[in-house]
Amino acid sequence: MNSGVAVSVEDVSKRFRLYHDRGTSLKERLVKRGKTRYEDLWALQNVSFEVGEGETVGIIGHNGSGKSTLLKSICGVLQPSDGQIVVNGTIAGLLELGAGFQHELSGRDNIYLNGSMLGLTKKEIDDIFDEIVAFAELEKFIDNQVKFYSSGMYVRLGFAVAVNVNPDVLVIDEVLAVGDERFQRKCLNRIREFQDQGKTIIFVSHAAAQVRAICNRAVVLDQGKVITISNPGEAIRVFRDSLLAVEDRVKPKPAEGNAAAEHTADQGSQRSVRIEQVRLNGSIPGVQPNVKTGDAMKIEVDYHATDAVEGVAFTFELFLGDGSDEPVLMMRSSSDAQGMVFDLDQGHNTANITLPTWPITDGSFFLNVGIAARNEGMMFDWKEKAVSFETVYEGRSEGLLSLPYDISLREQ
Numbered sequence: 001m002n003s004g005v006a007v008s009v010e011d012v013s014k015r016f017r018l019y020h021d022r023g024t025s026l027k028e029r030l031v032k033r034g035k036t037r038y039e040d041l042w043a044l045q046n047v048s049f050e051v052g053e054g055e056t057v058g059i060i061g062h063n064g065s066g067k068s069t070l071l072k073s074i075c076g077v078l079q080p081s082d083g084q085i086v087v088n089g090t091i092a093g094l095l096e097l098g099a100g101f102q103h104e105l106s107g108r109d110n111i112y113l114n115g116s117m118l119g120l121t122k123k124e125i126d127d128i129f130d131e132i133v134a135f136a137e138l139e140k141f142i143d144n145q146v147k148f149y150s151s152g153m154y155v156r157l158g159f160a161v162a163v164n165v166n167p168d169v170l171v172i173d174e175v176l177a178v179g180d181e182r183f184q185r186k187c188l189n190r191i192r193e194f195q196d197q198g199k200t201i202i203f204v205s206h207a208a209a210q211v212r213a214i215c216n217r218a219v220v221l222d223q224g225k226v227i228t229i230s231n232p233g234e235a236i237r238v239f240r241d242s243l244l245a246v247e248d249r250v251k252p253k254p255a256e257g258n259a260a261a262e263h264t265a266d267q268g269s270q271r272s273v274r275i276e277q278v279r280l281n282g283s284i285p286g287v288q289p290n291v292k293t294g295d296a297m298k299i300e301v302d303y304h305a306t307d308a309v310e311g312v313a314f315t316f317e318l319f320l321g322d323g324s325d326e327p328v329l330m331m332r333s334s335s336d337a338q339g340m341v342f343d344l345d346q347g348h349n350t351a352n353i354t355l356p357t358w359p360i361t362d363g364s365f366f367l368n369v370g371i372a373a374r375n376e377g378m379m380f381d382w383k384e385k386a387v388s389f390e391t392v393y394e395g396r397s398e399g400l401l402s403l404p405y406d407i408s409l410r411e412q
């Protein structure tokens, strides 16, 4: 391995063997002996990349693309079927929820167990014990069996152990999303400290904003293969395109001999719903709109559906930012989570997303807008910075928000 490389993943493949039709009774098994059918599932296929010392690399990919399998292989929890992984230095990981904990033991005993598994002596663990408990905010619960912990408490303990054993390489699976927002922020701050100390981090996340905020590079996995390794912005773009490719894979095959169906098959890679234009309060594309505090906000999404599609959700993200700083996520929402799912007709149409009042008094904002197939959780199309706008405030209250209110006197 070259010097300066913290983790090298070389042509790694991982096969899981899925058995079908295994007889349930002993008799059935004996009768079917030798006939057990199985299917090989390649969770990773010829994956190669290197992570430099001090680098933070994100791993992105849709569900089942092999992210957790890759992290477990890097941490040595899983053995690759092929290829090799070399880690330079000590490694600590926050893998899937609850992984690495003995459920019958207390939080205290688990800290000692985990620490010793990571190669620390009892004395070394004694020295960092209080820090771990304090970081995890589990003072009151540390002598309870971890099986009584909530999922958030598990993550807090797991993260606290992983960062406080001071590894050279820190590996984090998506679990961070489980903690509450305040704890997530605390973890992100700790991650930044880690980066400042020149440590190496491998980080799995579905959250594009997080990957963009903390990673130097990102690896995109699709069906166990690396489809790109690049800067986070480009990787996120490729990832979103790969979601569209999944959409193509699951599309029913057109019937043979049907001219219209062959036509769609020819355009197999075409997206079935595309966003054409997004307007805010009737804005003209190219001219940045202003939104007055207290006014309603109407986001018009012009789209084109190549076929009629059922079960569609509209998603948007509202960010505070004018490009001079890291944008701040103000709101992310998917209409299906609010019970709004739509069946789209074929052709051109417009969806209106209406927010009754814009309560904010100052700032530059932008909107990302997406159209998703609700069940598969895949994006048909996504427009980053679909509209940017400024806030205009003409009222007289002070502070960031101007919320409508009413005052009435109680009749005597």
Ligand SMILES: Nc1ncnc2c1ncn2[C@@H]1O[C@H](COP(=O)(O)OP(=O)(O)OP(=O)(O)O)[C@@H](O)[C@H]1O
Pocket (backbone or CB within 6 Å): 016, 017, 018, 041, 042, 043, 061, 062, 063, 064, 065, 066, 067, 068, 069, 070
């Ligand atoms: N122990 C196992 N036995 C059999 N198949 C497995 C096992 N672990 C994972 N798989 C399969 O391997 C593939 C990759 O799974 P993996 O958990 O690595 O995906 P992932 O990218 O982490 O997904 P998610 O975003 O849902 O966490 C999936 O098809 C999964 O079903």
Ligand SMILES: [Mg+2]
Pocket (backbone or CB within 6 Å): 067, 068, 069, 173, 174
């Ligand atoms: Mg996973």
